[in-house]
Amino acid sequence: MISEDEDIKCMLAFRAGGDICFEKILKKYEKPLINFVYRFIGNKTEAEDIAQEVFLRVYKSKNKYEPRAKFSTWLYRIAANICIDYRRKPANKLHASTDSLDKPIVRDENEITSEIADASKNLQENILEQKLINETIMSALILLPTNQRIALTLCVYENKSYREISEILGCSVSSVESLLFRSRQTLRKNWLFYKKNDKSV
Template sequence: MVDRNDPDVALMLRVKEGDLSAYEVLVEQFKQPVMNLLHRLIGDPDEAEDIAQNVFLQVWKTRERYEPASKFTTWLFTIARNLGLNEIRRRARHPADSLDEPRPDNDGQPIRIVEDSTSSIPADASLSAELRAKVEEALMDLPEKQRTALMLCRDGGVSYEEIAEVLGGISLTAVKSIIFRGRAVLKNRLKPYLKSGEWHKK
């Protein structure tokens, strides 16, 4: 069990008691990290926004069953990943379904998508649009676990132990291996482009 005085856990425990104001704070605080994870997972910002809404709806619906057995973010990111994987499986079953309809969030405000999400990617804000597109392409070519682990490690500030839980209870060694391989692939693909200005085609 984690410390119930942890701010995130304490906030979720208020939500568990039906505190709507706490729920609104929780959504505002964690909407962006969840959006970023889902965007990296499925590659569709509009669909990521829609699924993020479902994540927080599920948080509310299942609030009474919440127990702080691990960090709150671990629990939240696990829900997000599971719903994201459900969407990937749904797409595989119904590839002709259109996912292009706009889906505004509940308060009508736009949700910013973070474009850089691994420590292997240059953080310079002046990167060209072309390079950013190639970075995105390289990320989406990674296996799902590598994408998820890299995103959580960089943007989510999540420990390797927590990542292991989010990825289904795998070992710490496996997490380190997944992150190492993902970074190696990104560096291999980005290095030729950064040196020559040309993109390395597989």
């Protein structure tokens, strides 16, 4: 797998006319990007379509590319913007966000993953139950406000730092902390509701 430094070299080579370098980038990021978009919209077919649109924009923007940050940060920012545009369409808007990003919060980066892991240990080793857990988490993710969902997905599933997430979303690090804090609060409430109403737990 090519590294971040090699990503930049590949993109610069692609900008200079080396299409084979674009194929290397596509091979590395296609599946992770589809997964990222899928966790945002919850529809595999549309996630694949959006991922294709992301790479199409990368292809068309090759002459404008400047390596000011990690290539993956630039790529995920394009993906995040397309996802946000997707959510703005009335047919796709499940939940409107009215959140303020100004509230101070306590930083707690790994809270949600440990909560999900701890809760999962209490369930029986059953494929159907595990599927239900995954569906519950996905349903809760989809109902989060747009920026909260993107921030949480980038943090938990893509292992992006707070700084990288702030660059992708175009906001401050403190705003990212606030987004993550409130998204975890919402997921925790939904998870506790699930455990309370599921007799197998």
